[in-house]
Amino acid sequence: xxxxxxxxxxxxxxxxxxxxxxxxxxxxxxxxxxxxxxxxxxxxxxxxxxxxxxxxxxxxxxxxxxxxxxxxxxxxxxxxxxxxxxxxxxxxxxxxxxxxxxxxxxxxxxxxxxxxxxxxxxxxxxxxxxxxxxxxxxxxxxxxxxxxxxxxxxxxxxxxxxxxxxxxxxxxxxxxxxxxxxxxxxxxxxxxxx
Amino acid sequence: xxxxxxxxxxxxxxxxxxxxxxxxxxxxxxxxxxxxxxxxxxxxxxxxxxxxxxxxxxxxxxxxxxxxxxxxxxxxxxxxxxxxxxxxxxxxxxxxxxxxxxxxxxxxxxxxxxxxxx
Numbered sequence: 001x002x003x004x005x006x007x008x009x010x011x012x013x014x015x016x017x018x019x020x021x022x023x024x025x026x027x028x029x030x031x032x033x034x035x036x037x038x039x040x041x042x043x044x045x046x047x048x049x050x051x052x053x054x055x056x057x058x059x060x061x062x063x064x065x066x067x068x069x070x071x072x073x074x075x076x077x078x079x080x081x082x083x084x085x086x087x088x089x090x091x092x093x094x095x096x097x098x099x100x101x102x103x104x105x106x107x108x109x110x111x112x113x114x115x116x117x118x119x120x121x122x123x124x125x126x127x128x129x130x131x132x133x134x135x136x137x138x139x140x141x142x143x144x145x146x147x148x149x150x151x152x153x154x155x156x157x158x159x160x161x162x163x164x165x166x167x168x169x170x171x172x173x174x175x176x177x178x179x180x181x182x183x184x185x186x187x188x189x190x191x192x193x194x
Numbered sequence: 195x196x197x198x199x200x201x202x203x204x205x206x207x208x209x210x211x212x213x214x215x216x217x218x219x220x221x222x223x224x225x226x227x228x229x230x231x232x233x234x235x236x237x238x239x240x241x242x243x244x245x246x247x248x249x250x251x252x253x254x255x256x257x258x259x260x261x262x263x264x265x266x267x268x269x270x271x272x273x274x275x276x277x278x279x280x281x282x283x284x285x286x287x288x289x290x291x292x293x294x295x296x297x298x299x300x301x302x303x304x305x306x307x308x309x310x311x312x
Contacts (some may be wrong), residue, residue: 004199011206018213018233027225030211034229041236049253049264050243053272057239060280065232068280072225072287076294081223082301092220104205112200114249116262121248125265132266133256141254141266146273157274164281170287 003047004114010044025081031069038062087153203244210237222302224290228283235279267297 017037023031045054067194073079074097128141138144146154146186210233217230246268254266294300297308 008199008202011203015209015213018210021229021233022217022221026267027223030226030229034232037233037236041240044240045243045308048243049251050246050269050272051253051255053239053243053276056273056276059278061236062230064280065283068284068287069225069229072290075291076225076300076301078223078225078294081221081226089220091247095219096216099215102207103208105209107201107204107208110201110204110245111205112197113244113249114200114247115253116248118245120245121265122262122269125246125267128266129254129263139256141256141263142269142273145266145270146287150270153274157277160278161281162244164285168288171285171292179233 006045007044010040010047014040014044025083027073027079028070028082030081031066031073034069035062035066038065053138203240207237207241207244210240212236224293224300224302225231225287227302228286228290232279232283233284235275239272239275 014037017033017040020035021030021033024033036056042054042058042062044049045057111120115121128145132141132144133139136144138148151193214230214232214234214237217233218227221227221230246265248262248264249261251264252260254263254269256263289298293305297305299305
């Protein structure tokens with residue numbers, strides 16, 4: 001019961017933080033709010049018994065993502081979002097509301113939160129819960145599946161990270177082009193001066 | 195009342211998803227758009243983890259005397275998704291830095307103006 005109450009309160013906090021993220025125009029504040037958002041979600045993962053996911057989210061989501069965004073902010077030196085009035089909010093708002101209502105309609109048939117008889121929990125998951133320890137000798141089932149049953153998937157994941165790392169290095173690692181040599185920036189500067 | 199409590203998770207997930215989508219399509223700042231994408235992503239993680247939770251179940255680490263465990267398979271999927279997510283975020287942010295270098299701005303409408311597109 002107490003689990004459920006903590007769960008509901010944290011989810012409400014999460015929704016409020018998300019609203020705050022869209023409404024803030026200062027990018028530094030937005031990124032800090034995003035860090036809080038990630039940390040709240042890590043806490044929520046603990047409440048939902050997903051310990052491995054929780055510490056990955058705390059380290060990667062709240063830690064590395066926030067640092068990456070702050071680095072980008074430092075490199076782009078752009079600290080405030082410009083809200084142009086040309087953007088009318090009504091069209092995106094309508095799209096989002098309609099999509100959201102369709103999705104809510106879809107949830108009506110989903111088994112309730114924490115239902116042990118839900119189809120997701122009764123079929124293949126039982127096999128891993130019963131056999132992971134005897135077959136692999138690892139008491140943590142998540143680790144057993146990740147590193148043993150699905151070891152090749154994890155290898156593929158390493159390939160994805162490597163590719164992303166190489167791409168980031170290719171994008172940023174070259175010689176920094178001097179701003180004067182760039183026609184687009186020059187044009188912008190001339191416009192600013194006039 | 196029971197129905198509301200047992201579906202509250204899914205509704206918040208949908209709310210977060212829509213907040214993320216709204217940020218991506220309505221905000222012109224590129225860093226803000228990437229934050230929107232991240233919010234969307236986290237909402238999907240919650241959808242999966244919520245489905246795998248079992249009431250009164252323990253965390254899926256085999257312990258003597260525990261009979262009921264939460265479903266470990268969504269956890270495995272989401273672990274992979276979080277790590278891939280940070281890779282895509284890093285790539286997106288690197289592109290933002292390059293765009294800033296060559297256009298001098300990270301606001302979408304200014305970029306369109308310079309390119310005479312849109």
